[in-house]
Every structure is written in C-alpha cells, then in structure tokens.
Amino acid sequence: MRKYVYFLLVLFPVLLSLQACKEIPKPEAEVVEEGSDLLSKLNDMIANDATNAQLRYNRARILEENGQYSEAIEDMRVAIIADSLNAVYYHFLSDLFMDSNNSSKSLLTMQKAAQLFPDSTLTQLKLSETYFILKQYDESIFQLNDIIRRQPNNAEAYLMLGLNFRGKGDLSRAINSFQTATEKDPNIVDAWIILGDLFAEKNEPIAKRYYETAVNVAPDNITALHSKAYYLQNHNDIDGALSLYKQINIIEPKYPDAYLNAGILMIEKDSLNAALEQFDILTKMASTNAKGYYFKAYTLNELGQKEAAKKEAQNAVNFDPNYKDAVELLEKLK
Secondary structure: OOOOOOOOOOOOOOOOOOOHHHOOOOOOOOOOOOHHHHHHHHHHHHHHOOOOHHHHHHHHHHHHHOOOHHHHHHHHHHHHHHOOOOHHHHHHHHHHHHHOOOHHHHHHHHHHHHHHOOOOHHHHHHHHHHHHHOOOHHHHHHHHHHHHHHOOOOHHHHHHHHHHHHHHOOHHHHHHHHHHHHHHOOOOHHHHHHHHHHHHHOOOOHHHHHHHHHHHHOOOOHHHHHHHHHHHHHOOOHHHHHHHHHHHHHHOOOOHHHHHHHHHHHHHOOOHHHHHHHHHHHHHHOOOOHHHHHHHHHHHHHOOOHHHHHHHHHHHHHHOOOOHHHHHHHHHHO
C-alpha cells in the first residue's frame, strides 16, 4: 500500500428531516413553463388577480428556488390571508422562515398550523420536526408521544422520536425508537441507515447488516449506498466500497463525493492514473471544490508531474485559503 498521510473520506450526512414533512404539492397545471418564463407569466396573472392564493403559492415556490425569500414570504402571507385553511401554505411558509434564518417565526407558523389543524398528522409531525431542528427536544418528544398515542403504528413518529433521543444523548432509547420504526415500516430507510451509524460508532459488526438492509430497501438511495460504502472502506473492503461509489455515479452522475472518495481509495490501491481521472471529473463538475483540486495536486505530485501539481494546489488554496493541507502542499511544491 502506498505510504502517505491518510485522508479522511467524506461521508454524505444523513439528512434527518421527515420525508412526509417535505411533501408539498407541485403547482397546479394551469401554468407549465419553467424558469423565468413561468415567473413572468405568474407576475402577469397576479397583476390581474392579486389575491389568488394558488398563484401566490406557485410564484413563492419559484422565488424560493431563486433565493428570494422575502418576496416568497410576502406571497405566502397574501396566500394565507386569501385561504387560511390550507395547511400546505403554513408548512411552506414555515420552511421559508427557516431557510431565511428566522427560526422563531418558523416555529410560530407551525404552532399556529397545529392549532388550526389538530387532526392533521402531517402538520403535527412537522411541528415536532421544527422543535427538533431548534433542539427543543422535550417539546418535540411531547408532540410525538401525542401522535403515537393516537396512531401507535406511525413509523415516522418513532423515527422522529429516535432523532430526539439521539440529540439528547440517550442512545439506548434512540436505538429502541429506530428499531420500532423499522418494525412498524420495514421500508423506512432512514431508520436503517441511522441504526447502522449508531452501531458502527460502537464498532459492532451488526452495523453492516443495517446498512445492507437500507440498500436492499432502497437500492437507488444515495445516502444508503454512501453509508455502506463508507463502512466498507473503514473495514478494509476497498473493492467493495469502490463498487458502491461507481454505482452511485451511475445513479447520480453529478454526486461529487463519490468521485472524491473513489479517487482517494484508488490512491490506496496505487491506481494513481485512475484516481487522477476521478479528481479531474470532480473539478470539472464542481469547479470550486477545493478538495478536488488538492487531491488532484497530490496525485499529480505522486506521478512526478510537479508543475501541474503546483497549479492544482494553487487552485485549492485560491478556493479555500484556510485549507491547511493544500497550503502545506503548495509550499512544498514551491
């Protein structure tokens, strides 16, 4: 094996928000254009019908994608005045406040929604998720226990419960909650992945079985595949990990971490030219990714291409002046 400083691979984090809480309906089919054409048409339609809630919601979705949160929030304010009994509008407004770093208003919006729609499990779950995001774990747990009391087979409530116990550092109850979630719904992939993570942290071999189950449940789930690949890499199954990273690239060709990690593993196998190819793809795809340029520079240096390595190291430092390894490599090459 090549002797060099070992680099920590990038593990794609498991996003711990409930899928159901993010399921917001698409705009109605009254307008089908995309991008600026759709926004322009919506502007014209709203000019003639300023209080149309659906039009305001449709435009707010586009404004959100453009990062225009203040404008989107204003549209949702008008939409809710026009139609105050549409839970989706409150959910989306809460997301807008959260995305624009106004967590207090995000929470207030969901608390109001929970009062308006006490029988909506989706709304109650989203409120518990908002509490969780704000690290108000006890409030979230209280909300979830009420859901479970009414719906004892609600797997998402148990998943969310596990996340809160994990946040509180109560790993025993967290594991129990995640296991219950998988019993209630064997297809709840996030629970399988997190169980794998928890047992991997304890260095228990059963972690591999949880990751395998996650992949079996959702063969195209990037997080499941990446989590299993990362586990295999840490347990010296480099070929197995590489196979999974290649599978990820087939499913999602623009997923940068798979190229980065595959390249690092190829260095481990002394396959420098193959590694260089991975880093080259990465830097072309993600042109500001400092890690891609750094590992490209490292590989070129190992291949004896000092001048080319210096150029790539300089790129890494340009995009991240605080990248210590890149700075040290550049100084060495100079």
